Amino acid sequence: MKFTEIKEKEDQFQVETYAKMNIAVERGSGAWVWTSDGEKYLDLYGGHAVCATGHSHPHVVKAIQQQADKVLFYSNLVYSEIRAKAAEKLVSVAPDSLSTAFFCNSGTEANENAMRMARMAMGREKVITFTGGFHGRTADSISATFLGKYRAIGRPNVPGHVAADFGDIDSVKAVADRETAAIMLEPIQSMAGVREASPVFFKQLRELCDELGIILIFDEVQTGIGRTGNWFFSGSDLADSVEPDIITLAKSLGSGVPVGACLVSEKVAKNIKVNDLGTTFGGGMLAMAAVLATLEAIENDTMIANAGYVEKYLRDSLGGISNVVALHGKGCLLGIEFDGPVGPIHAKLLANNIITGTSSDPKVLRLLPPLCVELDKINMLVEVLSR
Numbered sequence: 045m046k047f048t049e050i051k052e053k054e055d056q057f058q059v060e061t062y063a064k065m066n067i068a069v070e071r072g073s074g075a076w077v078w079t080s081d082g083e084k085y086l087d088l089y090g091g092h093a094v095c096a097t098g099h100s101h102p103h104v105v106k107a108i109q110q111q112a113d114k115v116l117f118y119s120n121l122v123y124s125e126i127r128a129k130a131a132e133k134l135v136s137v138a139p140d141s142l143s144t145a146f147f148c149n150s151g152t153e154a155n156e157n158a159m160r161m162a163r164m165a166m167g168r169e170k171v172i173t174f175t176g177g178f179h180g181r182t183a184d185s186i187s188a189t190f191l192g193k194y195r196a197i198g199r200p201n202v203p204g205h206v207a208a209d210f211g212d213i214d215s216v217k218a219v220a221d222r223e224t225a226a227i228m229l230e231p232i233q234s235m236a237g238v239r240e241a242s243p244v245f246f247k248q249l250r251e252l253c254d255e256l257g258i259i260l261i262f263d264e265v266q267t268g269i270g271r272t273g274n275w276f277f278s279g280s281d282l283a284d285s286v287e288p289d290i291i292t293l294a295k296s297l298g299s300g301v302p303v304g305a306c307l308v309s310e311k312v313a314k315n316i317k318v319n320d321l322g323t324t325f326g327g328g329m330l331a332m333a334a335v336l337a338t339l340e341a342i343e344n345d346t347m348i349a350n351a352g353y354v355e356k357y358l359r360d361s362l363g364g365i366s367n368v369v370a371l372h373g374k375g376c377l378l379g380i381e382f383d384g385p386v387g388p389i390h391a392k393l394l395a396n397n398i399i400t401g402t403s404s405d406p407k408v409l410r411l412l413p414p415l416c417v418e419l420d421k422i423n424m425l426v427e428v429l430s431r
């Protein structure tokens with residue numbers, strides 16, 4: 045089908061979601077996608093922060109095909125070898141204290157279940173999150189989202205949610221108490237414009253949580269699975285080695301097959317009993333094959349080190365571009381701040397066959413490329429920006 049026909053049908057038969065780019069993606073490989081009209085685009089937005097292993101990585105595709113030939117699905121009502129292997133592998137790359145996994149289907153579900161586990165573990169209801177944070181669009185997660193219009197879209201909100209200021213421990217102390225079940229945060233606030241906090245903030249949060257018996261949750265839906273140049277933000281130097289009690293994951297975890305997860309410490313997991321949590325699809329075999337193969341591909345192709353090279357390359361090359369104010373973020377989660385609105389820049393890059401992302405900050409262009417993107421491709425972006 046030609047693009048115009050595809051667009052007409054989607055616009056007619058689909059409820060509005062995002063403001064779409066005017067291309068129809070037909071196939072992909074590595075950091076490239078090809079459109080229905082046969083044009084090739086460099087994807088520095090990684091299929092919406094999902095395709096960490098690049099588009100249709102051969103190892104992931106083969107694993108999915110082989111699993112589909114065996115059995116597509118059975119739930120957690122039965123045991124499964126591929127689920128056992130995926131859970132073992134995921135826990136093996138996680139910080140030491142996160143020793144078990146709960147699988148679900150998306151980031152918002154991972155956050156809902158994380159908050160539920162914290163409330164169950166502590167017998168408390170209040171959850172502190174942060175202005176600028178985004179945690180998803182289902183009832184509890186959207187109520188925890190103090191970014192822009194989202195809480196308003198989610199009305200009536202779930203009670204018990206309170207906001208503090210990201211990076212400001214005094215503002216957290218002002219609302220934290222022994223009624224608080226959890227403090228949850230994106231360690232780098234991506235949608236807000238790739239906003240960072242200093243490593244000491246994470247140490248202060250850990251100390252506060254330990255003092256008041258609060259469960260610390262890192263929403264690593266974007267920062268997890270190698271994106272910041274570490275398997276996880278949690279436990280890395282970026283967090284001053286702080287390990288939370290729960291890490292939530294989705295996006296990159298299945299290379300595009302929908303899957304989410306909570307990585308859970310023993311302290312929290314010991315309070316979860318049979319039938320407290322559940323999900324029909326979470327932990328299904330096809331998704332588990334994708335998870336295992338994704339983690340193997342990232343490891344085999346040394347993609348985590350590459351994420352670090354991408355950041356360094358961009359930091360070294362953006363200096364000469366006069367309207368660039370700053371580069372925010374780590375690894376392959378980057379925000380280029382300009383001295384004016386990025387809308388026209390985003391559009392111009394697309395006209396030059398480069399896909400990037402915007403953010404809630406009108407001056408920040410977001411890059412979430414595949415972790416395997418080569419530096420010559422990053423240079424293509426730099427060249428177009430220079431022009």
Ligand SMILES: Cc1ncc(COP(=O)(O)O)c(C=O)c1O
Binds near residue numbers: 153
């Ligand atoms: C940090 C963060 N948490 C949670 C979510 C929600 O994930 P999902 O869209 O898979 O429900 C997102 C999605 O963009 C996210 O960026």
